[in-house]
Amino acid sequence: MLPYKNYFQKLDQLKSGKLSLVENVNYFLNRIHQNNHLNAFNFVFEDDAIKQAEEIDAKIIRGKYGKLAGMVIAIKDVLSIKDKPNTCSSKILKDFTALYNATVIQKLIDEDAIIIGKTNCDEFAMGSSNENSAFGNVLNPIDNERVPGGSSGGSAAAVAAELCDTALGTDTGGSIRQPASFCGVYGLKPTYGRVSRFGLTAFASSFDSIGPFANNTEDTTAVLEVISGWDEHDSTSSKNIVPDFSNNLSFNGKKLRLGFAKEYFGDGISTEVKSEIEKIIEKLSKQGFEIEEIHLPHSEYTIATYYILTTAEASSNLARYDGARYGFRSNEGSSLIDMYKNSRSEGFGSEVKRRIMLGTYVLSAGYYDAYYRKAQKVRRLIKQDFDETFKKVDIILTPTSPTTAFKFGEKTTDPLEMYLSDIYTTSANLAGIPGINIPIAKDSNGLPIGLQLMANQFDEMNLLKMSYYIQENVL
Numbered sequence: 001m002l003p004y005k006n007y008f009q010k011l012d013q014l015k016s017g018k019l020s021l022v023e024n025v026n027y028f029l030n031r032i033h034q035n036n037h038l039n040a041f042n043f044v045f046e047d048d049a050i051k052q053a054e055e056i057d058a059k060i061i062r063g064k065y066g067k068l069a070g071m072v073i074a075i076k077d078v079l080s081i082k083d084k085p086n087t088c089s090s091k092i093l094k095d096f097t098a099l100y101n102a103t104v105i106q107k108l109i110d111e112d113a114i115i116i117g118k119t120n121c122d123e124f125a126m127g128s129s130n131e132n133s134a135f136g137n138v139l140n141p142i143d144n145e146r147v148p149g150g151s152s153g154g155s156a157a158a159v160a161a162e163l164c165d166t167a168l169g170t171d172t173g174g175s176i177r178q179p180a181s182f183c184g185v186y187g188l189k190p191t192y193g194r195v196s197r198f199g200l201t202a203f204a205s206s207f208d209s210i211g212p213f214a215n216n217t218e219d220t221t222a223v224l225e226v227i228s229g230w231d232e233h234d235s236t237s238s239k240n241i242v243p244d245f246s247n248n249l250s251f252n253g254k255k256l257r258l259g260f261a262k263e264y265f266g267d268g269i270s271t272e273v274k275s276e277i278e279k280i281i282e283k284l285s286k287q288g289f290e291i292e293e294i295h296l297p298h299s300e301y302t303i304a305t306y307y308i309l310t311t312a313e314a315s316s317n318l319a320r321y322d323g324a325r326y327g328f329r330s331n332e333g334s335s336l337i338d339m340y341k342n343s344r345s346e347g348f349g350s351e352v353k354r355r356i357m358l359g360t361y362v363l364s365a366g367y368y369d370a371y372y373r374k375a376q377k378v379r380r381l382i383k384q385d386f387d388e389t390f391k392k393v394d395i396i397l398t399p400t401s402p403t404t405a406f407k408f409g410e411k412t413t414d415p416l417e418m419y420l421s422d423i424y425t426t427s428a429n430l431a432g433i434p435g436i437n438i439p440i441a442k443d444s445n446g447l448p449i450g451l452q453l454m455a456n457q458f459d460e461m462n463l464l465k466m467s468y469y470i471q472e473n474v475l
Contacts, residue, residue: 066111080199092347102199118152149179174425181400181450192432193238204313258394259294315359350361400450
């Protein structure tokens with residue numbers, strides 16, 4: 001068991017000499033080996049991590065160190081780390097090595113974080129259960145017969161199983177928040193544009209966000225603060241000033257206005273999940289928070305809109321994997337066209353191929369207006385629902401997932417049933433707003449239940465304040 005509750009306690013112990021960073025890294029490496037059955041990591045950078053620990057220990061002794069000095073962090077295998085594999089958990093990229101650092105990776109390195117390895121995930125981040133990886137399933141550390149959630153299941157499992165301090169994941173429709181809920185950890189999807197996507201292998205470019213997993217709000221906040229900010233390499237990154245999140249987590253003065261949407265408490269939600277969320281709402285009301293029921297009228301269209309738009313973008317983004325330029329190339333076929341077809345057929349998994357075909361269909365002549373253009377219009381209506389709601393409240397409270405973690409194979413035969421796992425999270429990506437999962441309770445099977453908070457664009461400050469308040473005063 002770790003001798004510290006959060007990174008700031010860890011740093012104090014490193015500075016005082018009570019904790020050796022090399023021993024700390026070795027502890028995590030031993031944990032990774034002991035929990036190898038979880039399959040959380042695709043690659044572990046053992047020698048690099050120990051070498052970094054020695055160097056950063058020396059920096060701490062000298063008193064010149066970065067904001068995340070000694071934080072041990074795992075990285076989802078869709079983010080580029082120079083000279084390391086970048087497979088996206090796909091056969092088609094199994095031998096691909098990254099040529100440069102993603103912006104978020106460079107920022108972590110610059111602030112003296114230690115990257116311990118790359119985590120398993122659904123292939124090209126497409127999935128809700130981590131059952132679509134060419135490296136095999138990631139197991140939920142709470143119950144090994146159940147999924148960890150997806151697509152960032154490896155990152156969530158690594159944090160939950162104490163294989164690292166924190167981890168980075170990506171969230172296109174809930175791929176940070178949903179696995180965080182299933183594994184019982186904190187998981188933050190920032191506002192679209194808050195964090196640079198340069199060096200992230202794209203799934204759906206107008207939806208993808210990079211964010212942290214952690215075991216508490218403080219560590220979540222510390223990582224977000226470092227990875228946020230404008231990047232000249234990403235034209236969609238925002239020039240908004242990054243607040244001093246870490247030093248402003250406590251409420252000073254007026255409490256926030258909270259809202260809960262009745263659309264998130266209808267059919268399909270587990271009675272236990274619903275009950276635990278309602279308990280939190282009741283406690284917050286008794287503690288003086290103004291809480292009102294809100295209405296998000298276009299919520300019923302979120303899943304359909306999300307899967308039309310994201311598959312269209314995936315179809316475009318994944319066209320580059322053709323066997324000619326890099327990655328897997330089939331040995332079958334006698335023509336260039338055969339090589340393209342066979343490389344993609346053999347290199348991609350079934351879920352990725354399904355989404356490519358769906359996306360190609362909705363973008364095709366005769367269907368573009370009926371599906372893609374209409375979905376773009378509905379996306380705008382969903383965004384307007386949130387714009388209007390945030391005029392009345394500061395934070396929206398919802399379940400993160402309608403159920404707790406389900407068993408392996410339970411939903412793989414029915415793609416639509418699997419897609420509905422993200423019914424409460426996709427709306428934040430459609431609207432480009434931030435959301436966070438907070439582990440609040442466990443169900444009768446001992447499985448974690450998550451509460452989702454959502455805030456207006458670039459209002460991560462209030463989101464984190466509310467998360468910290470719930471962590472310290474409600475749970």
